[in-house]
Amino acid sequence: MIKKSIYLFAALILITLNSCHSKIENFTEVSRLPAIFPDYTGILIPSNMAPLNFTVQEPGTEYEVRIHTGEDNQMVVRSKSPSIQMGIDSWHKLLKKGMGEKLFVDVFVRQNDGNWQKFQPITNEISKEGIDNHLAYRLINTAYGVWNNLGIYQRNLENFDQKPILENKSFEYGCLNCHSFRHNDPNSMMIHIRAIHGGTIIIQDGKLRKIDTKNKYTLSAGTYPCWHPDGKHIAYSVNKINWHFGTGETRMEVSDEFSDIVVYDIEKNTLTTSPKVSTASRENLPNWSPDGKFIYFISAPVVTNLDDRIQGKYDLLRIAYDVNTNVWGSVDTIISSKKIGKSISFPKISPNGKFLMFCTSDNGYFTIHHPQTDLNLLNLETGEYHKMEINSPQTDSYHCFSNAGHWFVFSSKRIDGLFTRPFFSYLDDSGKATKPFVLPQEDPEFYNTFLKNYNIPELITGEVTVSPQAIRDKVLENAIAAKLDPSVDTLYMKSHLSSPKK
Amino acid sequence: MKFKIFNLSGWYILLILLSGWFVTSSVIQPLLHFSFQQTGFYSGWEFLGNYSSYPGGIADYLAGFISQFFAFNTLGSFLIVAVASLQGFIALNILKRFSGELKFRFTAFALIFLFGILVLCDYRYPYYASIRLLLAFLFTWRFSVINFRSPKASLMAWPVLAVLLFYLASGSSLFVFALSSAIIAVVQNKQRIWLSVIPIFLAVSALILYTGYKFLFQITLKNLYGITMVKPPEQLAYTPGILIYAYYAVFPLILLIVWIYLRFRRTETVLEAAPAGKSKKSEMPVAKIRFYKKDLFSVSIQLIVFGLLGYFLLNKYHDTAKKKLITIEYLAENEQWADLLKYSKTIDKYDFRVNFQVNRAHAHLGDLSEHLFSYPQLLGVSGLFIDPTTMLGSSFVPTSDLYFDLGFMGESQRWAFEAETLLPNSPRILKRLVMINLVKRKYQLAGQFLKVLDKNLLCRDWVSKYSKYVSDTTLAASDQLIAEKRRFSPRTELYNVGTLQGLKLLLETNLDNRMAYDYLLSFFILDTQFPEFIEYLKYYSHFNLKKMPRSWEETLAIYIMKTKAFPSFVTQETISKNCLQQFTEFNKVVRSYKNDLPAAQSILHRDYGETFWYYLLYLNPKVTNVLKTKTDVR
Structure with a gap:
């Protein structure tokens, strides 16, 4: 029983460590927007729309996407694959808080050499008006x-x-x-x-x-x-x-x-x-x-x-x-x-x-x-x-x-x-x-x-x-x-x- | 020497398994099931999701996974035998639990196994029916184990098992389970009260099924209780027959017989109970056993009966003609044109699909015009192009293939989409769509179809090859086949282009398209359009032919006879003397019968059966009126 508890505890620590990524401090800036699919750039988003999941079409070994309207209203998704999928609840909280504001999407891509690249932020806007659900x-x-x-x-x-x-x-x-x-x-x-x-x-x-x-x-x-x-x-x-x-x-x-x-x-x-x-x-x-x-x-x-x-x-x-x-x-x-x-x-x-x-x-x-x-x-x-x-x-x-x-x-x-x-x-x-x-x-x-x-x-x-x-x-x-x-x-x-x- | 019956039975069972495997791989050939049903299994949740929304879907999904390996004949046969024998072994295990070592347990195994193999004699057989039944067997076995340990617990477990089985394997399996488990419960628990579980289990099963229909699932009632589902496409519409009913009924029937037998045997045992004080086995006198009561004899008899029954049923239910048609289609799919022509000679009865593929094979080998009448063209031009007005689902893929051969990408794509609608998982059709879009330089679309195909285990190599064409489009341009189709494919915007106009358009696009030229002239010949034939024949010199093909010569001979003049572009050397001489002979024979064509047919068929002249008088649908009923194209 004790042995099982130790394993469980160790697993929990590993999961916690894995989910806590340090903020990317060192990166090189790329002076263009990242290629993403579907094209969710420069759009107005209904305040009640489902998460706009997308694929980063840039080569890399790891991806981080920061979606925010300001410092106090953001969500971060880090993924080994270029497929960026956001949590529905976090996304809706973010939209609700940022209604009427600009929504920025910062895309970071880790290169083969381990260095991060940051693309120009994608700028969207959150509508005050929702869409029929x-x-x-x-x-x-x-x-x-x-x-x-x-x-x-x-x-x-x-x-x-x-x-x-x-x-x-x-x-x-x-x-x-x-x-x-x-x-x-x-x-x-x-x-x-x-x-x-x-x-x-x-x-x-x-x-x-x-x-x-x-x-x-x-x-x-x-x-x-x-x-x-x-x-x-x-x-x-x-x-x-x-x-x-x-x-x-x-x-x-x-x-x-x-x-x-x-x-x-x-x-x-x-x-x-x-x-x-x-x-x-x-x-x-x-x-x-x-x-x-x-x-x-x-x-x-x-x-x-x-x-x-x-x-x-x-x-x-x-x-x-x-x-x-x-x-x-x-x-x-x-x-x-x-x-x-x-x-x-x-x-x-x-x-x-x-x-x-x-x-x-x-x-x-x-x-x-x-x-x-x-x-x-x-x-x-x-x-x-x-x-x-x-x-x-x-x-x-x-x-x-x-x-x-x-x-x-x-x-x-x-x-x-x-x-x-x-x-x-x-x-x-x-x-x-x-x-x-x-x-x-x-x-x-x-x-x-x-x-x-x-x-x-x-x-x-x-x-x-x-x-x-x-x-x-x-x-x-x-x-x-x-x-x-x-x-x-x-x-x-x-x-x-x-x-x-x- | 002490003889162990289990060993004997075991050897016999092994013999049966090997025979079953041999019959499956050599007679039934799972490869043909795979080819005909165009089985496609894809990884991913989306594909699984399609199957999880209806009762029986999970069993269908498992069946799809297994039957994709039918693409390999030996492995496919092994899997079929494995599933059928697993059902047999489960049945044996259940029987052993409540009736001990029965003498006819060998027959129980053999019958279940036999039907498990024979249902595949029909090439439309949906393999999910076997997997659904396997699940019913597994659930019955589980119930029997629980019931053996604790009858009360089994009554609690039964509804859970029933509901789960209904979702996994649908209504018919549920009824097999209900009946089988009820009999098992009655046999294993001797009190009379247990008899009531038979109607109760059946009634609850019906209730589960109806509740599912009324409140949970979007499916017809018939598809819930039927052994197989009625759904498109028409060409794969399986009609349940005696074999599949026997397959589903055999296990409950065996249990029923065993139950009756055990009741009879128990009574016998009571009557012939041994006297008290003589219970020790060692003290029992060894009775002389008659030969027909010996295990060796009984099992051998069962084996012989099983062998004879299997042989009889295989002969009765295996559709050899259908197998031949599917083989033709398989050879065409794999572009084994010479083999196709050779194999077509083994088919005695006329079939429009064979006619169509034989023409296509000749065209691919470059000798359609030479051998146009080597196969009886009973449908005229409908043997070149399957009549689209019949809207046969089975004709969509071959039609798409033919248009692709001819270089007509628009038409090929149209028929490929029709086919894809009916058989959305068919890797063959998706491959066709990839090729069409590569030819049309629609790389993104080609990539989309490739991404779907990439989820199919058996298409990985193919996908790997053509994915490179999408990422590096110069590879597509340097591919000989794609480059040729690009040169041949029409770019003109036209509506309602018929077959003939389409062929003319292909030649207007590129006169180098020899296959289109052969088809166009064959069209004129089969439709007896002489002026049009002559108009287009003048382009024959474009192909640098040393000798004019036979069907052209024969048609030209008639034209010359009718007009009493050579067309301007035809010299006396163009048409062989032999041909003109033969035509003269042909006419002599006709005249010798005083133009009595029915009387002359036999002799003309012998000497001129493979000529245009014979076609004109006896086979031409304008003469036979065969197309009016369209019975031959169905």
Whole structure:
């Protein structure tokens, strides 16, 4: 027993000695920033973000990183490997204490000869404003024709926990897509299920329902969704979609032969539309204004041939719609594709109603496969728009504002040109965005070996609490068919759908 | 001389193990399992994490670890035999504990071992089913030990073992454990009350399974109670049959039989109890034992029956045709083209996959145009390129390989990603993606795929070679294969490029691409597009051919006959006299049958079966309409 105690004591001393490093006094200074991956330099950090673990891409035998806002607020990580992983609690204490201040990262690297090098400090800043604490996304492979394991997951942005919202292995490997939340609310959510057990799952305050949104007077089941702020309506596009495979950098193109817009009333279980948004042109990607009075959407001219369909450009339009009276206003063009020479897609309005962020690409709307896709910002008060400074030479696409409206997440392929990763940035009131940074991971090398894409990143203010098993049970039920709103002009819709163009 | 039955049994068991190993390594060949299922096992928590989220995942993970060694036929066979025999030995140990030295214990071992080997006759067999069952055996053994020492303690331990086993090995193993442990408990504890554990254990097992389904795991109920899981990809979809059901049922059944036997034997013992006062062994008169009751005879009979049963079942369930197809694919994967062509001759029945790989082998050996009709091209151009509209998962990798051969990196990558989605752990596909990205100078991406592959024990050397290409890109440029593909790969941005347009694009990119040229002309020939064939044939002089390949000559002969003129670029020397003479003879035969083609087929097949002319009249899918049903491509 005594012998065991001695061993234990000796081990404790060794551990203690090992963890108490003396401060590095002698070092040579290197007059440049250290190379690190991911790039967490010169960024604004949400005050509640998980530790920004990184790898020091400088050769050495030992590494020390001092992260601090001042002498009394710092943490030190020393590691034999270049992988720098920080303690979650220490990191959050540091962020909390240093909110609104600059955050310095001093990187020391020990050389083969035993001497230390110190690089120029990395300077970041801690925001006073936190970000919505969860991110929901779908993880998918890089294939187009087949799928296998699919899932929609939620990641706690304050740590590294990822939980499934729904995985397709629970319902015979059907397809699931287009998850959407009402104004970042985890309690109001919808998911489409395709192929097997098809339908749309709507979750509201723990209540689940499964709807079949296909109607004989609509082109298809609801496709691209957007919740009305009142939580009682969802606007959908209905699309006839085709895939085209490319030989060059755009490896796949998605185009619509036809598309319209419909609005689904959750309480009444009815679908409505209007000849104004169900025209021969291709209306698509509806998005409500924060006050719920307008639907912003994109529209491309009617298709005459395959080349037109692929190369066609979308304009940004809007239409007034009163959900209470079911009255449609007139259509306004906000930005014409002819004017800017680009195709517009994914219009999203900031919660304060000041900005509209949208994507531009050379053609079409399925921008994730277009390397030239960029994010743009339209000031709705002044009507001015500009290409955002956060863009990269690779795809920068699908975006989502946080509940408070300053932080936003977007999809980018900038790391390697192939895999889509979520990046965060802060948009100030003048419309200027900070340098984006990628979703931090516990293992900083994660993105170098993770072969799936983060699809449709959506910021949410908390965890989706409905269990995956409850959602699965609902998926396995039969869908309830949505009825057609009696005010819909069925004669028009019939002729619209049966016309040669449709 | 005193004869020890244990020794005899031991020798017989050794004989069985050696036979099992021989059959596994020479008939079943684990290497083909490895190749067909594209097994990939990776170190690291992330890979383990994928398996820890569902019941049975840990067993699947262990199975993945073991089955990666199937890449080595001898070692793989040894591991298969080791797992199957371990199950047998566990069963023997359990039986010995509660029934002593039973005469038919040899059969118990042999049956479990036999099914443990025979299930691998199906090349889609997921090896995790064996590991899950092994865990059920181990847990049953553990229960029997506890029950033997303390029946009450075993009742306390049972739920813990059941829940743990359910997580490690899923529902079917749990039921094997529940039934087996219940029988063991009944046999080892003679009170009648113990009979109630049978329904209780089964009911609790069902409850554990349902609770797991309803509240804990995202998995279908079927995949929780089924022996194997229903999941993509389609080409590896295993259909459970009699063998696997027998494999899972055999141990509980043996226990049941032993239980009944012991009850019968006990009754017999009571009836023939020895008189009092004659209990000492030495005083017992030595009874004469009949020959059929002798151990040597009984074990020998068991061995013979086992041998015959094994032979019968192996013949019945081992799919030789499937093995041949997998072998063809294996030879193609390893680019053993001459062996592939030789092996294809052992396959009597037409198969589109063989057709596809034979064409590819000829193309690699540079004689596709010469030997185009050495294999019956029943599907026409669909034998050159597997019809993508069928969207067969099994065709994704070969299609990606073919496009890589041709130098079409965009198409190769597209099919490689489709394949990677279905088989995300396949080292073969990841290697293909590395090569594509090296050709495309996407070094960072190549590096990413290499980092994943580096976690695979069997890919270390390959990774080591190509990692240098990422850090020193001049090495990639000086690599002959990569340099050639870079020269051949199209850079034009086009959408919906079909097979034919793709081949033309390859030649527009680089006319030196002989393989693309061979495929293009073969496409025209098989699709009987004569004007297009002639249009592209004029480039043949670019390749400095001394003699025009046979399929071109034969097609040209028909063109000349139809147009009654030589194309401007063709001289009388270009096409051999022998070919024209043969064509004349061919036509003579047809005319001699007064153009009755069915009547002439047999003689024409004998003399001209490997010619374009025969194809045109009898095999061309435009004549046979075989592609309308697409039954031959499924």
